[in-house]
Amino acid sequence: MVDQAAERIAGMSEPSTESLPDTAPFPPQEIGAFLRLCAGEWMGLRSRFALDAGLDEANGDEWHSSERGELVVAYLEPEAADAPGGMQVGAKNGTAQELQFSRDGRFRNGDQQGRWQLWPDGSLELTLSSDDAELRERIWFTKPNLRLRSTVESRTDGSPGRASFSSEIRRVSRPAN
Secondary structure, eight states, X not given: OHHHHHHHHHTOOEEOOOXXXXXXXXXXXXXXXXXXXXXXXXXXXXXXXXXXXXXXXXXXXXXXXXXXEEEEEEEEOOXXXXXXXXXXXXXXTSOEEEEEXXXXXXXXXXXXXXXXXXXXXXXXXXXXXXXXXXXXXXXXXXXXXXXXXXXXXEETTSOXXXXXXXXXXXXXXXXXX
């Protein structure tokens, strides 16, 4: 399945707002369907905020940056029969990381383990906790080929951490004439 996703991704070239088949619920209400919808090549714009940097009078921009990028996501078939599957995520032409999801609300990213929750509004929330911080990422679709992501770090001592917001549009191939 990863090879099929890679072939599909390789053939994508132009952004589009094609819709899902009429039979597929949108937004997905099941984790496996959500992960499958994430598969593709995404063009994105991400704004990052270093909330703990404060405003430096000499250089007031250090707390905010914005960048364009391309992200490739492939759906990974489940490792176990009762699992929803996973995602391979990485920058285009960069190193990818694998996230494997389990039905009990846990996910694994290499040695890191976190929790996931698919909310009734169709958004997926991923939570990673450490001794000094908690990182929450929320992913949601406004259209099948337009998704948004927000990430917020909360430190256990109450101090602000970092945050980001991304808007991403899926690259799809043009229809044949």
